[in-house]
Amino acid sequence: MALKYIYSDPEVLIMEAETRKNPIHLFVIILISIVILAAIAFAVYYGIMEMMSPSKKMAEISAKYGSANYEKLKLPKNITSDSTFLSLFKEQAYLQSKVLMAETDSVYLTLNMSERMINIEISGIVVHSAPINEIEASKIITNGDEFVITSLLSSPLTIVSDTSSIAKIPIILKIAPKDTSEFKPDAIPDTAFYEPVNYIFETDRGIKIIVYQSEEIKHGDSKDLFLFDLRHRLISTKAALKEIAAFKVPEYQPYIKIKIPSADAKIIYRAIPKHGQIAVFL
């Protein structure tokens, strides 16, 4: 009876009557419903595809590095799950990477997740060290097959691109004066200048090294940080959408996220070449 009363509400009856009389109104309602349903369906599809991507990546890494290394090293059966072997294998892989990088005259990074240290090195000399205050990594790095992940990291990672909140080289442009009357002496640099330091290195093996300053961001920097984060997310999402639109599982990018003091983060970012190398010890 109550239901009938509601349905009999004159206002509702008027709306229904108007809807019946106005086909455009009805069309808009149907269209909006379709759009909302399509959005939900897309979100579900996108979510499933995204969830499938780590397994796909792990299978790829396993096939490319794990199996290859297993055959190359002619390892006995089941040894790849032995703790002693894995510990030695990790050490060997890290040293191999460091030796390879030390043979060049360039600046490179060594990231020791176990000791929570990040070093800038040149030809085997540690020229700068920074403590890692916080560390977080993708589950396929922390929980995945250690033999496979260590095999992946047994040679240095090369930076292919980066996104940063600071300039790599803070260049000051000066137009040459035409004569002495136009000459102006340079301004003294502001060494107290503060800027939040956050950056992401994309490496050749698809691993992202994310470096954030450990200090709390100052008032007014949150917008910059949000935009920095959004820009990076948009780049990743654009790539994922392209794959998903073609009904392919998107490329998963494992990450290592560290928080270090901003002064050290700035030194590291400015020191490492555009296509510098990084050795990682798990």
Next chain:
Amino acid sequence: MENENDKNEGMLREDENTGVDRTLNDNTDISSSKSPLTTPPMKEKGISFLLRYLLMVFALLLTFILLFAFVLYLAPNLQEISSGRKSKISASSEFKKDADYKKQIVRMSKEIQRLSRKYSTYTSGQSYIVINTTDNKFFLYKNKMLVREGLCSSGANKMLQTEKKTYLFKTPKGKFSITGKRKHPYWHRSDWDFIEQGLPVPPKDHPSRWEEGVLGDYALDLVDGYMIHGTIYKRLMGMPVTHGCVRLGDKDLEIVFNTLNIGSKVYIF
């Protein structure tokens, strides 16, 4: 107001009593009814329509915002949820007795020793200097021990643009060697020094190119004209102000000059 409600209810009850279900009667044109209760004024009707459309637009916008947030923020976290279980690691003592296993462990231990030895050979036992161009600091090492540290000045990262040429004043990074050492050095002014001051550029061997005292008491040559030298602009120490060379304070320069030899390594980052 109460009377109106009573009337309305009375009307509905009447409909119920007469057995006519108005909701099911498609031919009933309610909007054309002349009752003040069933025909709201045009203004109210307009507002109601507007609100309904706004609600639809809001629903649509909300859908897109939620979809955007899902794709950008939630979906990457879903990847981590699905990233799997921790891999199994064993430490079985039975397995450790296997000859192949033992052979492999010995082989790996030897390889680690070899790599460690190789890596330690890169660490110079000689004196060397490390220059941090971001903080403008130097660190002098002797027998792998830090013997002095202090402020220096490195490249300003300034780009000087002329109509014909562009100069970039920055300190190169990487590993270098001391290629020459000079006391009381003269400075041979480069073209850019004249251009920067708006002066005409003289010929290469012109006497105005030579200047005494501006490089301090000592200069240590690196590569391509880059040097470690002194300065008359001592108040700028610790700032990025040079044309690419590394400037040191007088006392620091003297110690660095006396510690480093030709061939000593200079690490700049």
